[in-house]
Amino acid sequence: MKRILAFVSESELVKALLTLVIYCFHAAIIGVSLAPSIYLLAIAWKTFMPFPSPAHVLAFSAACGLAIFLYFITGSIVMSLIIRIISMGMKAGRYPMVSFTVLRWLIYSGVYHLAGRRSSITFPSAF
Numbered sequence: 001m002k003r004i005l006a007f008v009s010e011s012e013l014v015k016a017l018l019t020l021v022i023y024c025f026h027a028a029i030i031g032v033s034l035a036p037s038i039y040l041l042a043i044a045w046k047t048f049m050p051f052p053s054p055a056h057v058l059a060f061s062a063a064c065g066l067a068i069f070l071y072f073i074t075g076s077i078v079m080s081l082i083i084r085i086i087s088m089g090m091k092a093g094r095y096p097m098v099s100f101t102v103l104r105w106l107i108y109s110g111v112y113h114l115a116g117r118r119s120s121i122t123f124p125s126a127f
């Protein structure tokens with residue numbers, strides 16, 4: 001294992017590929033979070049848009065708002081589960097810069113950052 005980690009730490013190509021793999025993992029998390037919302041929009045489009053009357057456009061607009069809300073809920077669930085799974089067994093402490101634990105912390109931090117960015121969208125309040 002130490003030889004593999006040493007090879008990864010010395011090769012710029014392997015570092016770049018590992019970074020791309022981590023970015024793909026983050027993109028997959030966002031995709032899984034978006035899946036129910038996209039499914040809802042597909043059903044709404046199929047139901048309301050063949051005959052676009054003002055009532056159908058209003059209903060489709062409501063479905064769009066519901067899809068955003070659904071994304072926030074599923075995103076919170078998916079990202080919190082991923083964070084929980086990644087952080088299982090990690091303990092506070094000092095670790096070598098090139099170690100599996102540091103890689104897990106990097107992935108954890110990326111997902112945590114995604115969750116923070118996703119929840120930073122604010123809507124105007126009525127009060």
